[in-house]
């Protein structure tokens with residue numbers, strides 16, 4: 282094996298972090314750099330996982346140890362494929378791994394999908410998580426919204442829509458978005474799941490959590506909530522929803538439609554309803570002013586790195602010394618921990634490859650990248666400055682106030698508020714050049 286192979290991981294979400302963990306254990310002396318186009322590490326843990334699920338987000342502390350203790354370098358603010366070419370990365374590194382995830386909401390592929398008023402769950406959850414490349418506030422959804430999809434992300438969307446601002450205590454939710462939404466919240470939600478209650482891919486505990494939000498009435502069209510033929514955990518979660526009747530008139534009603542396939546989004550210029558096929562084969566139109574689709578995520582054909590490649594369960598090998606892992610490899614399936622197994626398998630392939638190419642020439646690694654790239658890098662210290670500023674800006678009932686503006690995050694990371702750029706990455710870079 283190369284004495285100190287240079288390894289570049291593109292993407293600092295769970296897939297990239299688990300891979301770096303595994304590789305570091307096997308190769309204590311390898312130079313490992315994790316690039317991200319954003320100013321912050323951790324991918325969807327920061328920008329996908331719902332802002333009111335801080336327990337899940339706390340895995341960031343475990344991933345941070347990679348940079349604090351395990352000598353893995355974070356290089357934020359570097360978009361590979363635009364700001365830095367993949368070729369430049371491969372020329373300077375023995376191994377490059379794409380752990381870039383999947384950000385594009387999967388299409389439903391039904392008529393009416395392009396009507397105004399149809400939104401993706403990725404778009405929605407990025408706004409609620411203050412993603413710097415997303416709209417800062419939610420669109421006007423109207424009184425009635427249909428959510429299509431039976432997984433945990435669709436339950437995230439339901440939960441975030443039925444909560445009042447006070448229900449977000451302790452979260453790092455995008456407050457301007459929540460406050461604007463609270464002025465005209467949704468009154469009726471129809472959740473449309475293709476599968477039956479017992480086969481729906483959501484976690485029963487996520488369903489049960491909905492029942493703990495005050496002021497919400499739940500119902501199930503076509504079958505009573507308690508009458509569904511379901512597994513015991515799902516059954517008791519559904520029972521819980523049934524018994525969570527609000528004291529007074531409900532603020533919002535949620536109807537769950539199991540065994541219902543979306544056949545069309547109805548409307549002329551904008552959404553007016555969703556047509557579903559019921560288990561008996563009949564068609565039924567549910568009135569809705571907006572639709573949020575939560576049917577998974579897909580490859581973006583315009584992505585210069587993976588484009589229309591599609592998911593694959595093979596070794597992750599794309600070309601010599603080039604691999605992919607995580608959602609960029611398997612498609613949008615699996616929770617955070619599931620990326621660990623994937624990373625282990627890809628790491629084993631990388632170790633085999635490096636062992637077989639012992640005599641390959643040394644490569645410059647990170648310091649061989651173009652100056653124009655290195656000058657803009659946000660290192661882990663820079664990220665910690667952003668992190669500290671966000672925590673300091675949090676109101677008492679929030680865990681942090683995320684910055685919405687990428688340039689502001691970059692300036693904060695680089696301590697460039699007064700026009701003086703003094704990030705540690707830049708100081709090191711200047712020193713190395715002199």
Ligand SMILES: Cc1cc2nc3c(=O)[nH]c(=O)nc-3n(C[C@H](O)[C@H](O)[C@H](O)COP(=O)(O)OP(=O)(O)OC[C@H]3O[C@@H](n4cnc5c(N)ncnc54)[C@H](O)[C@@H]3O)c2cc1C
Nearest residue numbers: 292294295296317318324325329361381382607608616617
């Ligand atoms: C809305 C939502 C909620 C979720 N909630 C949960 C949950 O509660 N619990 C759970 O266990 N799982 C949850 N998941 C699933 C979990 O987030 C994924 O399993 C996991 O994030 C996939 O990891 P990844 O590293 O492959 O992708 P990501 O987390 O998406 O990371 C990809 C990273 O690559 C970066 N990147 C992309 N392109 C480039 C480029 N060209 N150059 C440089 N960097 C780039 C991105 O900025 C990002 O940081 C959720 C997913 C979603 C979408």
